[in-house]
Amino acid sequence: xxxxxxxxxxxxxxxxxxxxxxxxxxxxxxxxxxxxxxxxxxxxxxxxxxxxxxxxxxxxxxxxxxxxxxxxxxxxxxxxxxxxxxxxxxxxxxxxxxxxxxxxxxxxxxxxxxxxxxxxxxxxxxxxxxxxxxxxxxxxxxxxxxxxxxxxxxxxxxxxxxxxxxxxxxxxxxxxxxxxxxxxxxxxxxxxxxxxxx
Numbered sequence: 001x002x003x004x005x006x007x008x009x010x011x012x013x014x015x016x017x018x019x020x021x022x023x024x025x026x027x028x029x030x031x032x033x034x035x036x037x038x039x040x041x042x043x044x045x046x047x048x049x050x051x052x053x054x055x056x057x058x059x060x061x062x063x064x065x066x067x068x069x070x071x072x073x074x075x076x077x078x079x080x081x082x083x084x085x086x087x088x089x090x091x092x093x094x095x096x097x098x099x100x101x102x103x104x105x106x107x108x109x110x111x112x113x114x115x116x117x118x119x120x121x122x123x124x125x126x127x128x129x130x131x132x133x134x135x136x137x138x139x140x141x142x143x144x145x146x147x148x149x150x151x152x153x154x155x156x157x158x159x160x161x162x163x164x165x166x167x168x169x170x171x172x173x174x175x176x177x178x179x180x181x182x183x184x185x186x187x188x189x190x191x192x193x194x195x196x197x198x
Contacts, residue, residue: 026128026145026153027115033058034113034130056098064146064154065094071156072169077177085182092189093169099192110134113141126153 040046040054069090070078078086116129126145131138142159157166176185 023120023126023153024118026126027118030128030130030143031115034115038112052098062153062155064148064156065097066090067146067154067156068166069093071166073173074170077173077182081182088186089189092186096189103192123147 037055037058040051043051046054069086072093073089081089112133114131114133116131119127119129121127124147126147128143128145130141130143132141133139139161140159143155144157144159145153146156148154157164159165173185176188
C-alpha cells in the first residue's frame, strides 16, 4: 500500500463526536468509533456503497470541510474568491476527499488504530495521537481538532508520519495556480484519482 493510500485509509477511522462529549472523553469516544469503523470494513458481505454510506455517517459531522478547503487553498487565494466560488470549491474538495476514500476501501485488510494520547495545544486546539498498526509496522497519525464558535470539536487537519494532508493539498494547489487559472483547478478537482496501489 503506498503512502498516500495510507493517508486516506487512516481518515476512514475518524469519529462523530457529540457536542456534549467532554474534552477528556474524546480518546475513549474515538476508540469506540474506530472499532465501529473497523467492524464495517471487515464485513465482506456488505456492498461497497453501503460501507461508504455507513463510514461517512460516522465521520462526516466531525470534519470541517469548509475550513479544510480554506486552509488547503491558502488565505489570500480564498479571500479573493466570491462566496459562490468558495462554496463551489468546498463542495469539489469534499467530493475529492470522499471519492478518494471510496476508491481506497478495498485496501483495508487488518490494520488497527490505537489511541495513544490527547494533547491540549491551547484552549481551542487539541492533538490526538494514534498509531495505525499493520503487522510489525507502526504509523503515527495525529488528528488536529479545533473548538468552533459552537464549542464543538472539529477536525481541520490530519498528520501522517509528520506530513499534513492539508499542507500536501496546499502545495499541489499552489503549483497548479502558478501555471493555470482557478477555473482550471476546479476542473482538475473533478478528475478521478489514479488507481490505488496495494
